[in-house]
Amino acid sequence: MNPPEGGQPAEAAGVAARVRAARVVADVLAGRSTLPEALARHGGAEADDGFVRELCFGTARHAFRLDHEVRRHLRQAPRERDLDVHALLLLGGYQLAHMDVPDHAAVHATVAAARSLKKPWASGLVNAVLRKLSRSDLRGDDPELPDDVRLNHPQWWLDRLRAHWPDAWPDMVAAGNARPPMTLRSRRKRALALAALAEAGIEAHPGRVTDSAIYLARPLPVGALPGFASGDLSVQDEGAQLAARLLGALPGERILDACAAPGGKALHLAQMEPGARILALDVDPKRCTRIRENVTRAQAAIEVKAGDGRRPESWWDGVPFDRMLVDAPCSATGILRRQPDVRLLRHAEDLPTLTRLQGDLLESLWPLLRNGGRLLYCTCSVLAEENDDVIAAFLAAHGDAAVIEIAADWGRTTRCGRQLLPTADAHDGFYFALLERRRGGR
Ligand SMILES: C[S@@+](CC[C@H](N)C(=O)[O-])C[C@H]1O[C@@H](n2cnc3c(N)ncnc32)[C@H](O)[C@@H]1O
Numbered sequence: 001m002n003p004p005e006g007g008q009p010a011e012a013a014g015v016a017a018r019v020r021a022a023r024v025v026a027d028v029l030a031g032r033s034t035l036p037e038a039l040a041r042h043g044g045a046e047a048d049d050g051f052v053r054e055l056c057f058g059t060a061r062h063a064f065r066l067d068h069e070v071r072r073h074l075r076q077a078p079r080e081r082d083l084d085v086h087a088l089l090l091l092g093g094y095q096l097a098h099m100d101v102p103d104h105a106a107v108h109a110t111v112a113a114a115r116s117l118k119k120p121w122a123s124g125l126v127n128a129v130l131r132k133l134s135r136s137d138l139r140g141d142d143p144e145l146p147d148d149v150r151l152n153h154p155q156w157w158l159d160r161l162r163a164h165w166p167d168a169w170p171d172m173v174a175a176g177n178a179r180p181p182m183t184l185r186s187r188r189k190r191a192l193a194l195a196a197l198a199e200a201g202i203e204a205h206p207g208r209v210t211d212s213a214i215y216l217a218r219p220l221p222v223g224a225l226p227g228f229a230s231g232d233l234s235v236q237d238e239g240a241q242l243a244a245r246l247l248g249a250l251p252g253e254r255i256l257d258a259c260a261a262p263g264g265k266a267l268h269l270a271q272m273e274p275g276a277r278i279l280a281l282d283v284d285p286k287r288c289t290r291i292r293e294n295v296t297r298a299q300a301a302i303e304v305k306a307g308d309g310r311r312p313e314s315w316w317d318g319v320p321f322d323r324m325l326v327d328a329p330c331s332a333t334g335i336l337r338r339q340p341d342v343r344l345l346r347h348a349e350d351l352p353t354l355t356r357l358q359g360d361l362l363e364s365l366w367p368l369l370r371n372g373g374r375l376l377y378c379t380c381s382v383l384a385e386e387n388d389d390v391i392a393a394f395l396a397a398h399g400d401a402a403v404i405e406i407a408a409d410w411g412r413t414t415r416c417g418r419q420l421l422p423t424a425d426a427h428d429g430f431y432f433a434l435l436e437r438r439r440g441g442r
Helices: 011-029 033-043 046-061 061-070 080-098 101-117 122-134 147-151 156-166 169-177 191-199 243-247 265-271 285-298 348-368 388-397
Strands: 182-186 204-206 212-217 233-235 255-257 279-282 302-306 321-327 369-379 402-406 418-420 430-438
Touching: 011 033, 011 046, 011 101, 046 061, 046 080, 046 101, 046 243, 046 265, 046 279, 061 080, 061 122, 061 147, 061 402, 080 101, 080 122, 101 285, 147 156, 156 169, 182 191, 182 243, 191 212, 204 255, 233 265, 243 265, 243 321, 243 369, 255 265, 265 285, 265 321, 279 285, 285 302, 321 348, 348 369, 348 388, 388 430
Parallel strands: 255 279, 255 321, 279 302, 321 369
Antiparallel strands: 182 212, 182 233, 204 212, 369 430, 402 430, 418 430
């Protein structure tokens, strides 16, 4: 879900919120966990949750620039054990540059938060650095800045975007740095859902790529949405809403969603064709709980299993599937605006491991597909090495696999599939390749 924008809490709560946010951001800076994992670990009073999320997501969104500006005022690089103090400096910079908090209040509360970290030197440092930052331009476009700082993306990522998408990369960078809209999928006719939202005083507009997507003018807690509790509305990016449509489903068919958590696409498949028999698999048992929650809320008929897609012998009953969705784990380079911590956590060295996993999943799952069956491979990556390259290698090794062309008025045709590029105000970036299993092969 998108983080709702957080209002500034009362003074004591504001200090506690900043301490919590610093612990969360420090975990991400240390590469220990993702933002949602760290937020769950350092959970606290619900009242300041929106504010803490805003501090953490915003700081991650602007992390490269903030880090650069902060380090200009440090005599030495932050030590591993002091990442909580460094996180407070970044959070302080974020408040000064991007939040609607008066400068003096931001500095005062962040210095107070530093005091409670029980490092006697920290409050003086935070005070001195934030006062300097409050007199600097923390967001103006300065061509002298290094690219990664100016564009808030790692250099390896920029290099690939420039090489793969020479005409589109500036827009892709802008999309990655944007604040994402909250996007819904309507199970019912979209006009009915839009009318129900309007009646509840919620401003919204329809998406252009699908007939089910709805964009909210402002993010809201899901509990405030008419139709969320019943499963009529789900939170799902518009690009992600294309997957179930592309795969298709018929009554009675056995469908495997091999990498299913948290279950957005499996639920869409089940709602699109309630007569299909869907198995939602995910290797992570904790994430399977998220699928079950979604399935229960929407009262969908989906079987959920924890299991490794690369080891079907541990979970498959031997009956072939008619269709399969392989929404593979990937770099998440197409959804940076929704997962801004990816810019800090993902490294170029991760790519070979990911592409091996993607290829291994296809390799292990393909024999489970019946002749004439279809497999949709999809990622939220914009990198050819995780997309066309994986599919091209798979096709070269499997004479019984054929590409079905995806004819559409969205995205770009690629060698083996279709790429939707990320936007700042509408859909995320996704890649899709549709394969059919042909008897006997080429
Ligand atoms: C991109 S996410 C899937 C999102 C999901 N399809 C949706 O629409 O809500 C990729 C998922 O793959 C799972 N995964 C990673 N390796 C796996 C494996 N070897 N077998 C099955 N699932 C795996 C991860 O736990 C993660 O939940």
